[in-house]
Amino acid sequence: MKDKIISINSVTKRFPVGNGEFTALSNINLQIGRGEFAGLVGPSGSGKTTLLNIIGSLDSPTEGKAEVMGRSISELSHKESARLRNLHIGFIFQVYNLLPVYTVFENVEFALILQDIAPAERKKRVMEALEWVGLESMAEKKPDKLSGGEGQRVAIARAMVKRPEILLADEPTANLDAKNAHHIMKTMKKLNEELKTTFLFSTHDEKVMSYLDRLIHLEDGKLAQDEIVEHEMSKQ
Template identity: 75%
Template sequence: MKSEVIITIENLTKRFPEGDSEFTALSKINLEFSRGEFAGVVGPSGSGKTTLLNIIGSLDKPTEGRVSVLSNDISKLSHKESAMLRNMHIGFIFQVYNLLPVYTVFENVEFALMLQKKSKSERTKSVMEALEWVGLQDIPNKKVTKLSGGEGQRVAIARAMVKKPELVIADEPTANLDAVNAHSILETMKNLNKEFNTTFLFSTHDEKVMSYLDRIIHLRDGKLESDEIIHHKITAK
């Protein structure tokens, strides 16, 4: 059975002004991502990884070409519609966990649902469920400033996953973690990917992350260098 395509990228070009001229960050990219993929965009610094994820995450718009995410044409979305798309359908996981420091573990995860205007009871149920997915169900009231790096990233995963998004964009999620924590986090994400059929898109150059990916897209100087499906990598860890 053919999986449903949720992201379509056609002839995507992104240019940024640089002094009097322009810098081309992405050039004529064509890609498709299906529901439930666990894919990564790999490449050296300046290759266009983050720009690509920015556009897919509706944080930026293409200069040329068309990007459709969950049937939304990114270039045609207003700021409010882009925010709504992120709010309802896309989860973000950052390199540094970017939690709200004055709030507890529970409240940080709950915030994503508050933006969706879910009721208190719904929020409580969903947050506790999400914390259980990442193994933090015992410390919901802990201040996030007291968490270890691994725990912090787990909260970030719970925050991204609590709203059960169709797409999670993870920008170098293991960059600040030791090997043990990195594997544990990746294992958690992989399990969530399988359980909820959520599409995960990584930006990375970490070998550990790559070993978990089902698909690796190589970018170089803003151009698509390769796009490989690597089933065997899952068992190689």
């Protein structure tokens, strides 16, 4: 695989449980190339979120090596991990985590404030990100005035405003109806194609899977199957 952006080599993750241990991931080997639109799929408890958290430098392996953009997650300091997430990785979760006292604009802008970007440039980038998700007219609204689908689109804009190389999405359609789920996936696929951002999902939602170009199946913490999906026609 050329231009690897994520490399998982013999990764095992164990958590202490009582007097013993629970193995959430067992000897995972996986490479993700730049610009892929892929998903970690499997039932609850299969290890999807654990692996996503390691890739996002929110956790580290018990054994093995996880490299993201050439950096070993286990060797990063807390400050270096935070910098990796701040500059290079975007996150979208099933809970939107929008700040209720701030407007849509301010929620999206927050990621750029952390990067110490000048106000004029922040405004330009925020409005651009809101245009990507079709919400530029709602910039001054508060989150409680948004529908579920709109809230998740704001979360996408917030994750994408810094133009990250990698976007990690953990069950991003779990709280959405079918129409909004398809809208969200079409939006993310468009951003993947236009910005060449690497998208990696954690999901067991068939609607999400139907858009993915690669399905990485996990079962009981093990890699069960890794398949490239040939779509008969592009999603419109």
